[in-house]
Amino acid sequence: MSHQSELIAEDILAYLEQHEKKELLRFITCGSVDDGKSTLIGRLLYDSKMLYEDQLSQLESESKTHGTVGGAFDPALVTDGLRAEREQGITIDVAYRYFSTAKRKFIIADTPGHEQYTRNMVTGASTADLAIILIDARQGVLTQTKRHSFIVSLLGIRHVVVTINKMDLVGFSQKRFDEICEDYRAFASRLELPDVHFIPIAALHGDNLVDASPNMPWYKGSTLMNMLESVYIGSDRNLVDFRLPVQYVNRPNLDFRGFCGTLSSGVVRTGEEVMILPSKRTSRVKRIVTFDGDQSEAFAPQSVTLVLEDEVDCSRGDMIVKPGNVPKLQNSFDATVVWMNADAMIPGKTYLFKHTSQTVSGQIDSLRYRVDVNTLRSSPAPDLQLNEIGRCSITLSQPIFFDSYARNRSTGSFIIIDRITNATVGAGMISDRDSAKSTVAAWETNDKTSSDSASSVSSVTSEERVARFGQSPATVLFAGLTGSGKTTIANAVERKLFDSGRAVAVIDGEMMRRGVNRDLGFTVEERSENLRRSAHIAKIINDNGLICLAAFNAPNQTVRDRVADLIGKDRFFVVHCVADEKTRKERDEKGHYAKAEAGELPNFPGVTAIYEDPTSPDLVLDTSKKSIAECVEEVVEMLKAKKVVK
Amino acid sequence: MSSYQLTHLKQLESESIHIIREVAAEFKNPVMLYSVGKDSAVMTHLALKAFYPDKPPFPFLHVDTTWKFREMIAFRDNYVKNELGIELLVHINHEGLKLNISPFENSEKHTEVMKTDSLKMALNKYGFDAAFGGARRDEEKSRAKERVFSFRDKFHRWDPKNQRPELWNLYNAKVNPGESIRVFPLSNWTELDVWQYIYLENIPLPDLYFAKPRKCVNRNGIWLQVNDDRMTINPGEVVEDKMIRFRTLGCYPLTGGVESTASTLPEIIQEMLLTKTSERQGRVIDKDGGGAGMELKKIQGYF
Structure with a gap:
């Protein structure tokens, strides 16, 4: 079930030591069944030997009854989970798959490519470091390619691997590959995608997945597996802005008071001055407590317990930061909202907003515009329906501490919960531009004294x-x-x-x-x-x-x-x-x-x-x-x- | 200056601790379902880490079918209850016991009454609004799309078609009275991750995972241990002393052992990595009801 069966058999301790040092990479695959997405994932698992024989034999028998390749082994069935979906022949929700190599452990968020399931793709993309965007070599860049790329950029995924699949069906043509890359680049220049790679593949046969394809000697780049193993993600995290949303206060006895939480971003060391929001009280870090002993420093995304020098008031929902680097503290902001419920988003209706470790009530004041995920055009709209995306201005019943999503995925994101049904109805990413907001808030800041003073400048009564x-x-x-x-x-x-x-x-x-x-x-x-x-x-x-x-x-x-x-x-x-x-x-x-x-x-x-x-x-x-x-x-x-x- | 990198196991650990703390903070009456197996062992360890230096602020619940391996019960009481000092609740379906269902003869009915029904009874009895389980998404296909916070209606049913979207690490903990959330802090762990973590962290496990000579019979190609005198020996079956171990733990009549010489953790991991069958292969219940058997059980309320 792994690459290195020799090392496992000969020196298990060496193998274990090597595998202790693996990194975790999460990625999402975007494409439809027609693009061979399930086939691609099935192949990755199969070729990295992550399937057991009993699973394989089950798949082989299922290939005969449910398979789409005429009874032959259908790698797509590996990823096809639920009974109803199998009967429909499509995947309909987010499923997570796991495999690992000597270098990394991978978590795949497998989401459907069909139009009405924007919700699922956004869900899968929310935690991904990398996105694989599948293009059928015969079809080229389609509307859905643009849609997928837009969502990938919206959710802040920095690394994109565009895999051009079914190269076997276009005669492994380099010209066709180059054309598609060109088309994609032309369109993607409008999006925030800092790191894009292209790989020609034939997923059904395994070309350029794990091993370089003998059919495409003109392609000199990495295979997909090699790319997944080597893309550098170390600098993706924000290690600059220390943010610790307090999740839980640990008080086993009167002598110990620890503030538990997962660092959203940044680094903190013992002895450093910290500030608690919203009270703005300051103190110093006395200890960074873990089960494995005290640490001298902690960094994102570690889950730790901080003990402070002073007896300061601090509870769940508060945030510990550093005095010179604080997030915004506001009750209103602009955000891009993805609507995930059959009941449309209604401006003015009260919802619950869960952001870091706090849940507050609030409302979407207005929908500035809706973005058409197919054309990327924005236009005015009265509401957001299921799977629609729009820019909203939001006001909460109390201030929250946030950064823009672009700067900080963790303190810049929130989910929207319906107060009555408790369903998660939407998700939002806080915008770094709130200039429009400051103008609409102008009534609120316009106190009487400042406006009255205008007449006093005149020398004429x-x-x-x-x-x-x-x-x-x-x-x-x-x-x-x-x-x-x-x-x-x-x-x-x-x-x-x-x-x-x-x-x-x-x-x-x-x-x-x-x-x-x-x-x-x-x-x-x-x-x-x-x-x-x-x-x-x-x-x-x-x-x-x-x-x-x-x-x-x-x-x-x-x-x-x-x-x-x-x-x-x-x-x-x-x-x-x-x-x-x-x-x-x-x-x-x-x-x-x-x-x-x-x-x-x-x-x-x-x-x-x-x-x-x-x-x-x-x-x-x-x-x-x-x-x-x-x-x-x-x-x-x-x-x-x-x-x-x- | 360190590079501030976390290994995959440290990252999984941190994410699981986050989930466990979130439940303790958001729910009124959470419980950790404890099954004595290796996944429960990891979950217990993570709960200890999450609240150190305090103990986990919720009780553990073991649903005892009365057919568990004796070693499991001993381990549970010695380690969790006595050594760790955790509040341990044990629930047995006494109504179900009266039905006298033999797990040898009717495994499906036994599991339904003594495990699934019993779990529901216990959850109702104590009014838990959140229950941690050690299930992993890599275990079985229908689990691949299970949420970390998995909503259950007041009949403890799971609706795979109508799950709440789950984004970032923002978990929706809202439930109405009677409804509950099953929480799976090990969702993103694989079998290899679990074993490797147990090895690295030196987490205590029941002896059953390690190979040693055990009295057993071969039934339908599966080695069943003669764990107590309720074990039926069918005509033609021979009780043998075999070096076996168990890859998963459950009711002994339903849990097949594998022939093995692996008596240390590295050897177990080695064996697991070189083996060609998945861990649930030894379980009888997965095969009930065809390929989607587990999915049906989950809709009904099986964990």
């Missing part, structure tokens, strides 16, 4: 401005659905006020989006941010003595309330513009309604998103029943009543 302009500045928000006549009425009111000598300015949503807010999209959060920035501009206009007429969709009451707070409730008025559906659609020159109804415009208020009517508008104008002049008259009357103008 507001009383002077009131006297000069003969008006009391205010903002009128014309809110309503697309086609409700907001901008038309605002412009008409502007003309009327201007002609009567008032100083007035108009801003509208489209104008804002062309300029100041051109970086924003149309999610709930981005609409909120659009209005926040616009409110600041309205406030500046008011602070300078002018009346501001603001025409915005403004679909959300909470956001409108925040605008009122920012500008000042006594000088903020809401005019709700309404019109019947027919009229709104007639006015919609850009065809937004048609697009939204066709599902092309997610987050479109009134069709694909909720429009919350203003709860207590100062005025409601039905623009489909009243003329523009009548509407203007009503607005001006309202402004007089509010003592904005005389």
Whole structure:
């Protein structure tokens, strides 16, 4: 059952000593049954003599009943586990296989290549150091090749071996091999794949798997087995950032208090200063305790028990780090989420998030975009269905300590658990860019003092401005659905006020989006941010003595309330513009309604998103029943009543 | 400056300790299922390491079918209970005993009643929400896709079609009352890993694994040990003194020995590496129900 039967027979102690020093390599195989994936794995196990005779004879008998190669020995059956799958002739879940050579122990995550099983591939890829991507030499780079490569790069697997299989069926052609390599490189340049190798193989016959193929003398590179044994993975781990998520507190008696956990990354030594998060208390490492005796240092991924110099408070879910190198401590972040459940991901629903050793509740605030795993294009979407991948912004009920997934696979990953069914419904990788997040969080950080101070820089008082302009500045928000006549009425009111000598300015949503807010999209959060920035501009206009007429969709009451707070409730008025559906659609020159109804415009208020009517508008104008002049008259009357103008 | 590399066994050890600690931290009432075999020995050793200098903060449970090798029971009591001082629960299905099922005549029924049913009864009796088992994925095909945290419904059933995805080292420990998780900390270990670890760590094992002359009879090509006076001797069978050892331990009427001279760990490993049949070959129960026999048993609640 192993390569070196001679050494085993002659000097077992030497063999054991040699095998004590093996490394562990985990890899995933990506491809479909048609690409010969199961055959490849079966061959690796068979050729590395990891199959026993009884297993082999069972396989041979099964080859006759279930085999796909006409009763001949079918290596694919080695990896085919469950009864139902065997009957369907495909593998449907993640299965793990083991084999070893003198140099390494290997764990294969065998996952199906079929489209609907992204979930399984992501699961298998999450722990893999290396990925084997199978391409059928006759087919070349297919959509599924791109999909597999994308997931491999998404999950941060650094080493990729592209095996071009069934070379026997293309006459062992070097030209064909080169073509496929070229195609693959062209496409993969868009992905984060730092280390890619290509090997031409014929898995069914064993060419270039363990031994170099006599059929392809033009290929001078490593065989697959040789590659698996020699790829250097030592530098893949993060040994820079010390992170110890506290898993368990060990208190056998009053004299001992140990903090148990597995180092996610980095190195720690006795005597070093450490910091406990979230309390930020510092202490020093007194002992690194293990069953085999105290250690002077510990490194990832060792599981150890730390004893600290001081009596500091620390429990499961806390993290021990070094004072000069701390992870982010935030309750909101951006992440790429893979959805793994038949019930779609719903933004706003409360889920549990398990991250390192803590589980906290939280929600996915919004889905920024969904990534099509076939085309790698991102597009807006209302939800994530099973096997879909998207970029989400997430807010948790309490802060967690994290690094980006790209920097730290262990402190940058989390799973999502349904609170009711307890199912694992999704998995996420935390993004290193949270710039978009910081803009949407801007409402939260915008405290009153900082915004109020803006007016104090001026040398002109507001009383002077009131006297000069003969008006009391205010903002009128014309809110309503697309086609409700907001901008038309605002412009008409502007003309009327201007002609009567008032100083007035108009801003509208489209104008804002062309300029100041051109970086924003149309999610709930981005609409909120659009209005926040616009409110600041309205406030500046008011602070300078002018009346501001603001025409915005403004679909959300909470956001409108925040605008009122920012500008000042006594000088903020809401005019709700309404019109019947027919009229709104007639006015919609850009065809937004048609697009939204066709599902092309997610987050479109009134069709694909909720429009919350203003709860207590100062005025409601039905623009489909009243003329523009009548509407203007009503607005001006309202402004007089509010003592904005005389 | 060391290179900060872990050997494969040290990495497996660390991952298993992580799993064991995770269970102790997340569950209210976990238990370690202890079967006295070599996998249980490794699991016990890992549990000692995980909580050192404390003892494991959960009890061990042995489901005793009353047909185990006598040496197994002695080892269990001397080592786990007395030497290690671990809280040991022993469960026997006394209802099942009344049925008087002979493992010689009806091995399948015996296993179902005295092992599978008995285990379920014990789990229900104590209300355990997590149970460690020593199963490995390399043992048998249906186990290759078993999760480390394997969900069981309130009837202790496993649904191979509806398993929770398991990513990174983030294990979902959430269960509703009555449901439970079977935890397999040795999932990624192979038979060779287990033996090599036992050798390196000097882990005590029952004597049965080592070859010595034992009284046995050859039945259907398998050597069965005459372990006590309940052993039936069929007409034509001869009790012989043979150098045999056992590659797996279980109920003695259902566990075949192999002829061997291996009396030290390196010799056992040598023999294992040179042999041409897998360890479960000596077990009678795997062959019940054809190729997918074990899968059916697992769905029913067999470990």
